[in-house]
Amino acid sequence: MFGGIIAEFGTRYLISIVVVTLQVSLAAVSISTLVSVVLAGVLGFGDFRGKGVLVSVINTGMGFPSVVVGLVVLLLLSNAGPVGGGFDLGLPGVGVLYSFGGVELLYTPTAMVVSQVVLATPVITSVTLSAIESVDPSIRDAAFAAGGTARDVQIAVVREARYGLVTAVLAGFGRAVSEVGSVLIVGGNIAIATGGGARVSFTRTLTTAITLEARQGNYGTGIALGVVLLTIALAVNGLGNVVRDRGRA
Amino acid sequence: MIEADAVGFGYDDDRVLRNVSLRATPGETFALIGPSGTGKTTLLRLLALFEPPDAGTVRAAGTDAWSLSNGRRVATRRRIGMVFQNRSLFSTSVAHNAGYGLAVRRSWPDRARRWLRGLVGRPPLEESVADALETVGLREAAHRPARSLSAGEAQRVAFARALATEPDVLLLDEPTSNLDPRNTALIEEAVAAARERDIAVVVATHDMQQARRIADRVGVMLDGTLIEQGPTETVFGDPDDERARKFIDGELVY
Numbered sequence: 001m002f003g004g005i006i007a008e009f010g011t012r013y014l015i016s017i018v019v020v021t022l023q024v025s026l027a028a029v030s031i032s033t034l035v036s037v038v039l040a041g042v043l044g045f046g047d048f049r050g051k052g053v054l055v056s057v058i059n060t061g062m063g064f065p066s067v068v069v070g071l072v073v074l075l076l077l078s079n080a081g082p083v084g085g086g087f088d089l090g091l092p093g094v095g096v097l098y099s100f101g102g103v104e105l106l107y108t109p110t111a112m113v114v115s116q117v118v119l120a121t122p123v124i125t126s127v128t129l130s131a132i133e134s135v136d137p138s139i140r141d142a143a144f145a146a147g148g149t150a151r152d153v154q155i156a157v158v159r160e161a162r163y164g165l166v167t168a169v170l171a172g173f174g175r176a177v178s179e180v181g182s183v184l185i186v187g188g189n190i191a192i193a194t195g196g197g198a199r200v201s202f203t204r205t206l207t208t209a210i211t212l213e214a215r216q217g218n219y220g221t222g223i224a225l226g227v228v229l230l231t232i233a234l235a236v237n238g239l240g241n242v243v244r245d246r247g248r249a
Numbered sequence: 250m251i252e253a254d255a256v257g258f259g260y261d262d263d264r265v266l267r268n269v270s271l272r273a274t275p276g277e278t279f280a281l282i283g284p285s286g287t288g289k290t291t292l293l294r295l296l297a298l299f300e301p302p303d304a305g306t307v308r309a310a311g312t313d314a315w316s317l318s319n320g321r322r323v324a325t326r327r328r329i330g331m332v333f334q335n336r337s338l339f340s341t342s343v344a345h346n347a348g349y350g351l352a353v354r355r356s357w358p359d360r361a362r363r364w365l366r367g368l369v370g371r372p373p374l375e376e377s378v379a380d381a382l383e384t385v386g387l388r389e390a391a392h393r394p395a396r397s398l399s400a401g402e403a404q405r406v407a408f409a410r411a412l413a414t415e416p417d418v419l420l421l422d423e424p425t426s427n428l429d430p431r432n433t434a435l436i437e438e439a440v441a442a443a444r445e446r447d448i449a450v451v452v453a454t455h456d457m458q459q460a461r462r463i464a465d466r467v468g469v470m471l472d473g474t475l476i477e478q479g480p481t482e483t484v485f486g487d488p489d490d491e492r493a494r495k496f497i498d499g500e501l502v503y
Contacts, residue, residue: 138337139337145331145411146349146414149353156339
């Protein structure tokens with residue numbers, strides 16, 4: 001099944017695609033998890049004006065079309081349009097991240113991480129929030145009555161919600177690793193030639209590689225890459241389930 | 250150590266408590282009896298400083314607990330233990346549950362150190378936790394997951410959690426309402442043990458036989474008011490209040 005792609009570009013090419021895919025998605029999910037736990041904590045324990053609106057926005061964010069997110073991130077990261085200028089919309093904020101510390105971000109794995117963070121954060125926040133909210137109130141009472149401060153009560157509730165948090169991270173990873181629209185737009189699906197016809201992925205992920213192979217009519221190769229993607233998704237979910245089950249035992 | 254003085258709670262048209270005064274005395278068990286929904290749980294929550302009363306004062310060591318700074322009120326709360334009617338254990342081990350009260354009293358660096366040590370091996374059971382689990386007959390179950398316990402065992406662990414912090418006051422809200430006779434007996438023995446340790450125990454119960462068995466003093470609550478209180482024998486034998494007598498005799502149906 002992998003014969004076509006390996007024969008054409010070598011094992012190194014396939015491995016580099018897998019590595020870029022995992023690097024980008026794991027980095028994005030790690031950042032999203034940190035942001036989401038804080039956000040879900042503020043929403044789960046706080047009481048402030050506009051909380052309902054914020055929750056609605058986050059829930060809506062779970063369904064953000066990834067191409068739209070990609071386009072917005074592209075506009076944020078590009079100074080004067082995608083290639084060669086002439087695309088200045090004059091919008092405030094557009095282009096603010098074009099260069100960060102002198103490093104251009106567009107068409108880099110960093111840009112892909114940014115777009116995946118935008119996509120994964122609402123998913124992880126929403127599932128974490130619902131896990132926190134579904135913790136029985138008796139847990140708050142028990143922690144308080146045992147002498148816990150407000151902080152201790154919050155920690156106790158989050159600890160009770162830990163299996164939900166694992167589910168949230170898995171859902172976020174699933175969203176990040178399987179999306180194609182935004183990484184294609186902000187990453188550019190770039191593979192670098194290394195000489196002698198060999199190539200390695202720079203911003204090519206499994207999903208964008210599948211798109212490319214399908215477009216070129218290499219369906220066998222596309223399916224082979226799809227199998228790799230599914231295997232990764234299954235392995236990560238399996239690992240998540242092991243963590244959950246061991247915690248519950 | 251803790252007392253309610255003319256305490257009231259609730260909304261204008263729905264008063265849960267009216268003018269309730271009660272004192273928990275060291276080494277004495279006070280049983281709060283009355284039908285369900287009469288305000289016993291609310292009163293215990295006020296005594297545990299969950300929230301301030303709308304009227305009257307809750308005093309700890311003679312001082313209005315709600316006039317204290319937040320830090321001093323937390324310190325006051327930590328002299329009080331409470332056990333709830335419903336299952337209220339964390340989904341961790343029995344030892345962690347029983348030791349939770351001690352854990353929250355430690356400094357953050359100490360907690361972090363113990364947490365890290367817990368990642369590489371099972372920490373030894375602290376003496377007061379082991380002692381509290383022994384009191385409720387669950388010393389051997391220390392390393393079992395709390396989720397594997399029966400309702401009775403879970404309630405005994407909740408009792409041990411309150412006992413392990415060596416409180417001055419123990420508040421028990423219907424602690425045996427869902428338990429079989431053996432677990433009920435074990436909880437009652439633990440109440441007697443707490444009393445022996447000079448702890449002031451206040452137990453809300455609708456089981457009048459239990460109140461007779463374990464209490465030194467009894468208060469009868471009806472419609473948010475403590476209509477009668479006094480030594481157990483007096484309240485059960487010759488109550489002053491006619492409604493209290495009817496409730497005790499089973500003539501007052503709620």
